[in-house]
Amino acid sequence: MAGQLLEIENVGKRFGGFAALDGINLTVAQGERVGLIGPNGSGKSTLVNCLCGTLTNETGTVQFDGYPMNGLAAHQRTHRGMARSFQLPRPFGSLTVAENLRIPLLYTVNARAHTGIKTHAHTHLNHAQLEARCAELLGLVGLANKANKLPRDLTQVEMRKIELARAMATDPKLLIADESMAGLSQSEVEDIVGLLIKLNERGITIILIEHIMRAVMSFSQRLVVLVSGKKIADGKPGDVVNNPQVIGAYLGE
Amino acid sequence: MRTPFFFIIALVVGAAVFGVALWKGGDYTFYAGYVVLQFIVLATAWNILGGYCGYVNFGSAAFFAVGAYCSVALHKFDPTKPLELCLSVWIPFTEIGFRACSTLNVSFLSPIFPLPIPALIVFGGLISGIVGLGMGYLTLRLRGAFFAIATLALAVVLQTMVVNWDYVGGSRGAYIIRPSELTFAGIKLGYIQYLFLIMMLLSVIALTLARLIERSRLGYGFATIRDDELAAEACGVPTLRLKLIATTISGMLMGMAGAPFPYYIGYLEPGTAFGLSYGVNSIAMPMIGGTTSWVGPLVGALIVATLQQWVTVTISSEWGVLIVGLLLIFFVIIAPKGVVGLVQATRRRFKTGEH
Ligand SMILES: Nc1ncnc2c1ncn2[C@@H]1O[C@H](COP(=O)(O)OP(=O)(O)O)[C@@H](O)[C@H]1O
Ligand SMILES: [Mg+2]
Numbered sequence: 001m002a003g004q005l006l007e008i009e010n011v012g013k014r015f016g017g018f019a020a021l022d023g024i025n026l027t028v029a030q031g032e033r034v035g036l037i038g039p040n041g042s043g044k045s046t047l048v049n050c051l052c053g054t055l056t057n058e059t060g061t062v063q064f065d066g067y068p069m070n071g072l073a074a075h076q077r078t079h080r081g082m083a084r085s086f087q088l089p090r091p092f093g094s095l096t097v098a099e100n101l102r103i104p105l106l107y108t109v110n111a112r113a114h115t116g117i118k119t120h121a122h123t124h125l126n127h128a129q130l131e132a133r134c135a136e137l138l139g140l141v142g143l144a145n146k147a148n149k150l151p152r153d154l155t156q157v158e159m160r161k162i163e164l165a166r167a168m169a170t171d172p173k174l175l176i177a178d179e180s181m182a183g184l185s186q187s188e189v190e191d192i193v194g195l196l197i198k199l200n201e202r203g204i205t206i207i208l209i210e211h212i213m214r215a216v217m218s219f220s221q222r223l224v225v226l227v228s229g230k231k232i233a234d235g236k237p238g239d240v241v242n243n244p245q246v247i248g249a250y251l252g253e
Numbered sequence: 254m255r256t257p258f259f260f261i262i263a264l265v266v267g268a269a270v271f272g273v274a275l276w277k278g279g280d281y282t283f284y285a286g287y288v289v290l291q292f293i294v295l296a297t298a299w300n301i302l303g304g305y306c307g308y309v310n311f312g313s314a315a316f317f318a319v320g321a322y323c324s325v326a327l328h329k330f331d332p333t334k335p336l337e338l339c340l341s342v343w344i345p346f347t348e349i350g351f352r353a354c355s356t357l358n359v360s361f362l363s364p365i366f367p368l369p370i371p372a373l374i375v376f377g378g379l380i381s382g383i384v385g386l387g388m389g390y391l392t393l394r395l396r397g398a399f400f401a402i403a404t405l406a407l408a409v410v411l412q413t414m415v416v417n418w419d420y421v422g423g424s425r426g427a428y429i430i431r432p433s434e435l436t437f438a439g440i441k442l443g444y445i446q447y448l449f450l451i452m453m454l455l456s457v458i459a460l461t462l463a464r465l466i467e468r469s470r471l472g473y474g475f476a477t478i479r480d481d482e483l484a485a486e487a488c489g490v491p492t493l494r495l496k497l498i499a500t501t502i503s504g505m506l507m508g509m510a511g512a513p514f515p516y517y518i519g520y521l522e523p524g525t526a527f528g529l530s531y532g533v534n535s536i537a538m539p540m541i542g543g544t545t546s547w548v549g550p551l552v553g554a555l556i557v558a559t560l561q562q563w564v565t566v567t568i569s570s571e572w573g574v575l576i577v578g579l580l581l582i583f584f585v586i587i588a589p590k591g592v593v594g595l596v597q598a599t600r601r602r603f604k605t606g607e608h
Contacts, residue, residue, distance in 0.1 A: 054483055073493070074486035083487075090484040092477050094545065103477055106470050108489030170489060 005030045005174060005205050006051075011060035013046055013229075020046040021057070022229040028174070028207065033200050035220030035237065036209045039249060043229040044209045045087050048176050052084045053077045065173060078108050081173030085166070085180050087209075089159035091151035097162055098147040101134045104169040109133075133169070140195060141165045157183050164192070168199065175199065176207045181215055193219050217241075225249070256465050263457040271450060283449045287517060289558040290452040291510050295531065296538035296550035297459040298506030302499045303536065304544030305472065307479035308393070312404035313535035315411045316504045318526035319384050320377030320511030325421045325521055327373060328429055332362035370451055370513050377512030378505045384411075385504020389497040405532075412527040426522030429515040448517050452510075459506050463547040466502075475499060507535075530574065534558070537581045543591030552592050 006028040013021040020043045028034055038044050049055035051062055053074035062069040069077055083104075092100050105125060113124040125133060138144045141161040151159060164180045177196065181189050193215050200206050210216045216223070216237070223240040225233040227249040233240045240246055254262075274282045295313060302308050335356040343350020368376070392403040416424045435442050442450075466472045474495045477485035482492050515521045534557065542553025557580065561573040588595050 052487065054487070073491070074483075075489045075491050078487060078489040086484065086487070090481050092480040092484065094476055094480055095473070099473065103473060103485070103490065104488040106473060107491075111489060166488060 003029050005032075005065055007061075007063040008047075008051070009061045009063075011047070011050055011057045011062065013043075013050055013055060013057045019229050021050065023060070024226075024229075024231055026224060026231065026234070028205060030205060031200070031203060032205055033197070033219055033221045034205075034207045035216040035223045036207055036226065037211070037213075037216060037223065038226035042226045044226055045178055046229075047226070048084050048178050048209070051077075051176070052082055075107070078104075078170055078172075079111060081171075082176070083167040083170040083172035083174065084176040085160075085163040085178055087178040089156075089163040091154075091159055091162055091166075093151055096148050096150060097143065097154070098134045098138065100151070100162055101137050101166055101169045102130060104166055105130050105133055108170040137165045137169050140168070142191070157188070160184070161192075172204060174205045174207070176209070178209045179211065181210060181212055189215050213241075256461060259464060260457065260461045263460060264454075267453040267457050271453060274449070275446070280443070280445055283443075283445045285562040287445065287449045287452050288562060289555065290449065290456045291514070292534055292538060292558040293456045293551055293554040294452070294459045294510040295507055295535045296542070296554040297456075297463050297547065298503045298510065299535035300539040300544055300547075300550045301463060301466065301475075301506070302496075302503040304539050304549065305466065305475035305479065306496060306499045308496065308499070309401045309536065310404045310500075310503070311401050311532050311536070312388075312406075312408040313507055314527045314529070314531035315404075315408035316381045316385065316507035317511035317514070317531045318411065318415065318523070319381040319504075320374075320508030321514040321521060321526045322415055322421050323377040323380050323508070324373045324512045324515050325427050325429065327368055327376060328515065329420060329427070330366065332359045332366050335359065370448070370516065374451070374455065374509045374512040378509040381508020381511070382501050382505030384508075385500040385502075386497060388504065389500035393493060393496045393500070408527060408532065412523055415523045415526070422522070424523060426520055426525075427515070428520050429518075431516045431519065444516070448513055451513055455509055459509075460547055460551060462502070462506070463550070467547055471495070471498065533574070533577060534561075537577050539591075541580055541584045541591055543593030545590070546593060549591050549593045556592070 004027050006026070008024055008026040011021055011024045012019065024043075024047060036044055036047075046055065050057040051064075051069070053069065053072060053076070057070075064077070064080060064082060067080060069080075069082075072080075091097075092103065095103070110124050134147070135144065138147055141164060143158060143161055143165070146154065146158065151162070154162065160180050160183070164177060167175055167177070175196075181192055184192065189212060196206055196208065196219060206219075208216065208219050210219075220237050222235065223233070223237040224231060225240060225243075225246050232249065233243050233246050270286075274286060278286075295317065298316075299310060299313055302310055336359045337354055337356050339352060339354040341350065341352035365372075388404065388407050392400055392407075395403055415421065421427055431444055433444055435444060435447050466475070474485070474490050477488065477490050478492050478495060485492050511526070514526070518525065534554075538553035538557050539550040540553070541557055542551065543549030557577055560576060561570075564570075564573045564576055584591055590597075
């Protein structure tokens with residue numbers, strides 16, 4: 001299938017007896033901007049975890065960039081070009097902000113030079129190039145002045161931005177942002193949406209998980225709705241938000 | 254500072270300490286100094302897995318003992334006698350099976366036996382490194398207390414094996430007769446001075462290696478494992494491979510520290526080689542010194558081992574263990590970042606006070 005970057009087929013995940021994901025099918029085309037919404041606990045983060053190898057799905061397959069992902073460790077999927085931010089930021093507490101961004105550069109971007117996985121025009125970064133890239137990423141999320149701070153000195157909002165910048169630092173083909181904008185001011189939300197659209201214009205496919213509908217609507221070319229571990233809608237954003245089933249799911253919450 | 258430069262400075266400091274000990278000290282200085290140096294190596298080794306990666310190993314004594322018993326085995330090995338190699342295969346719970354033996358003439362090895370201590374150290378390091386790798390494969394999927402318990406279990410299993418291995422003396426122990434002095438290029442050197450010198454060199458190597466790791470890509474990777482393994486994987490860090498590297502290096506250095514030990518002690522029994530003090534000290538020293546940099550284990554080992562040696566002479570060795578326990582409790586509760594952390598905090602306070 002030409003043009004399909006991500007193909008999810010019949011993915012299911014249970015926690016004990018509870019089905020968090022129930023036969024999810026979803027394909028995302030190369031270069032698409034997809035919004036993924038759903039009430040709290042509907043399984044959005046669990047889906048991200050299954051895609052990225054943090055959790056193992058019990059049923060179904062995930063195909064990314066033409067390769068089957070089942071059985072690959074999380075770091076191997078990152079090397080192949082899948083990146084995600086965690087909903088609750090998970091910075092490396094003993095490393096500075098700049099060092100936090102250096103990790104994906106050292107272990108993904110530079111590791112690709114050895115494994116031969118190509119995302120964009122990239123070779124091995126030397127020390128000066130690493131520094132420059134860190135500074136560039138910090139500038140993108142507006143934290144240039146926090147480079148040498150430790151994560152514990154950051155606000156929750158700043159941590160979300162680091163989380164996003166760290167995912168971007170892996171130089172991915174697919175970026176999944178899991179509720180990166182909670183708590184941000186309206187202008188900050190606009191900045192991040194603008195940033196994501198800019199990344200998308202450079203060829204990065206993006207899945208945005210978000211509760212702020214204004215951000216989702218201005219970002220998404222396509223909207224997917226998850227309710228109780230099932231996909232209930234998938235289509236043009238305008239059509240999806242007027243779908244009675246979707247409205248029902250949200251009003252029933 | 255570049256690593257080769259650091260290595261040379263550390264060598265010079267080590268040589269200076271050796272010189273002062275020769276000039277001012279007696280044999281006792283070397284006997285006590287050897288133990289302090291041995292704990293510098295053990296604490297540094299423990300810290301590579303425990304401090305950098307956050308995996309607490311309670312089984313340091315096992316790796317130390319593997320190194321020590323490798324030396325005993327090689328010491329006992331007599332190449333003038335033919336080596337008997339046997340292969341026995343049988344189906345469990347039946348009488349069906351066979352045993353085939355053949356002898357191998359290994360007299361060609363005679364010129365290199367008995368092996369010099371540096372060769373024993375390399376061999377002991379190799380074997381305990383392999384044991385470290387094996388332990389890693391078996392236990393690294395466990396976290397926290399489960400990992401710690403597994404390492405403790407490893408020590409028990411290995412001790413049982415050694416107790417039942419007659420070749421190295423089993424539970425009776427083994428005597429190692431060492432020469433009283435050596436001659437190097439016409440210079441006479443007492444054996445304990447020689448052992449001290451070797452352990453000094455090993456300390457310098459261990460500290461240089463730890464410092465090199467800390468400042469490298471590998472050290473960053475280790476820190477991410479300590480902080481958050483899920484986030485590390487998401488950033489592309491191959492956490493399992495890095496943890497295996499850490500257990501291997503850590504185990505290797507511990508075995509190297511143990512390799513000369515039979516020659517130091519003269520009589521080695523399993524209870525000594527697997528002694529409680531190795532496991533406890535290798536944890537306590539980095540914790541007391543500080544676990545985030547190579548300086549911590551060095552400072553911790555210097556303070557604790559010196560204090561222990563002093564208390565052992567002036568009071569008793571039981572008091573030595575008690576003091577380590579009390580110090581550990583103090584640091585874990587009051588100053589979890591160790592002496593290094595205390596010094597850094599004080600320095601920062603002075604700096605901000607000036608402004
Ligand atoms: N590790 C886990 N163990 C047990 N239940 C979990 C776990 N992670 C998520 N769940 C449950 O799975 C459901 C989906 O969670 P999640 O994927 O986080 O939803 P969302 O991101 O859409 O808010 C929730 O009911 C949650 O309680
Ligand atoms: Mg979620």
